[in-house]
Amino acid sequence: MLFWKNAARLGLIRDTAGQERFNSITSAYYRGAKGIVLVYDITKQETFEDLPKWMKMIDKYASEDAELLLVGNKLDCESDRAISRQQAERFASRISGMRFCEASAKDNFNVDEIFLKLVDDILSKMPLEVPSKELSNSVLSLQPEPEIPPELPPPRMRCC
């Protein structure tokens, strides 16, 4: 958890606010995102009904190749469940490339797995490119080290 908190602090992970009034800030968050996690609350119908609204934002602002993951949170509240797993699976299956899983932030269930899988999927899409500048630097560093002449003994102190 600490790792993800630090990643968020560094701006590698951003948490957008769910409220409408923050939509203008949120749109900026989508640009350049390599992966997007859409979280709804399995006990709250309205959070699931909001998903098409978030998908519209994603279609409008996010890159087409951003990884998409739908997460049903609060799995620890199974007795209050309002959205079935099947309903969410159906929603995700209609969106190209969208994965789905359920989690509990409270119990720390599937939290690491979600982010690790997302990072893995993002990295597997990235070409294994070494920027040419870095490459030339590494070639230079592979040159044999110049030979250092053996250290000369310090000049003897002359005494009177």
Ligand SMILES: Nc1nc2c(ncn2[C@@H]2O[C@H](COP(=O)(O)OP(=O)(O)OP(=O)(O)O)[C@@H](O)[C@H]2O)c(=O)[nH]1
């Ligand atoms: N039982 C339970 N409660 C949770 C879980 N995750 C979050 N909560 C609670 O749900 C409430 C809302 O959590 P937030 O993290 O603020 O939700 P959010 O989606 O970021 O809300 P927005 O700021 O509107 O986007 C808080 O009271 C949390 O403590 C969970 O997995 N289980």
